[in-house]
Amino acid sequence: MLGECNEHGYYRGEKCPICGEEGKFVMNDWEVRKLSGTMIGILRHFPEQFDVEMDEKGWVEMGAMADAIKRRRADFHWLRIKHIKAIAETDEKGRYQVEGKKIRATYAHTIDIDLSDLPPADTNVLFYPVTEEEVDIVLEQGLFPIDRNKVHLSGSVEKALEAGRIRTENPVILRIDAAKAMEDGVIILKAGKDVYIADEIDAKYLSRYE
CATH class of the missing domain: 3.20.170.30 (ADP-ribosylation fold)
Incomplete structure (x- = not known):
């Protein structure tokens, strides 16, 4: 399950891992897996299949991506920007970067993306x-x-x-x-x-x- 704690934000699991409180339900495990897979596909491999506009650095508007997914996935008719942000903020691999109303994947692309603005390696x-x-x-x-x-x-x-x-x-x-x-x-x-x-x-x- 993906939930939202009033004090600590989004989390994966039944309870907030910081305070142990049961937060507000956001998505079930199936929805998390399906939405995450769709987001990764769009951001890494095939934005054009969903008619999502992506800039040269891989950024897309979260609102536009949510609308595109809803048009092609009837089971996500409820999708909003907050659901996309929740997936990104709780991703254990850190595959996403969110800035303002935009989101991008930070690695594993098969399309040409300029990622030169990522931070330099911090290990020897x-x-x-x-x-x-x-x-x-x-x-x-x-x-x-x-x-x-x-x-x-x-x-x-x-x-x-x-x-x-x-x-x-x-x-x-x-x-x-x-x-x-x-x-x-x-x-x-x-x-x-x-x-x-x-x-x-x-x-x-x-x-x-x-």
């Missing part, structure tokens, strides 16, 4: 999962985008393992010397709570994490 070391078969190739050639517009890096070994297990049971973790890379002029940006993005990472900054 980052991590990336590969399969055993890919290790030697990546250590020799470096990291390049595959199915997204950017290379996506993790801020912890645990998150890298989690991401890697989507593709393979036993991912190999590579260590990225982010401090040295940024010192050399490589732009690495913080795009989520534990997600960092770059255009590419040269092999000289990579090593196998042991």
Whole structure:
């Protein structure tokens, strides 16, 4: 469930995690999953399918997006801006950024978006999962985008393992010397709570994490 606490704002779960009070009902779990999936699709991959206008930095008007979703999803006839904000503010991965009446996704795009205004990486070391078969190739050639517009890096070994297990049971973790890379002029940006993005990472900054 997604609820709203009068004192602490939106939250996921039955009760406010800060004060323990039962807040006002906003959406059930099914609605949260469906709306979140639709929002991510629009903001990362196919705004044109919903006739949503997006600027070069990925921003869209929340009101326009709410209206577009309602036109195509009859089960969301009740949708308002507050529901979109509630999804964004409680997203555990930090996939959204809200400014005023606008919203955007901050990583995992397959459409061309200028994200250069995101903050720089705030850590010296980052991590990336590969399969055993890919290790030697990546250590020799470096990291390049595959199915997204950017290379996506993790801020912890645990998150890298989690991401890697989507593709393979036993991912190999590579260590990225982010401090040295940024010192050399490589732009690495913080795009989520534990997600960092770059255009590419040269092999000289990579090593196998042991």
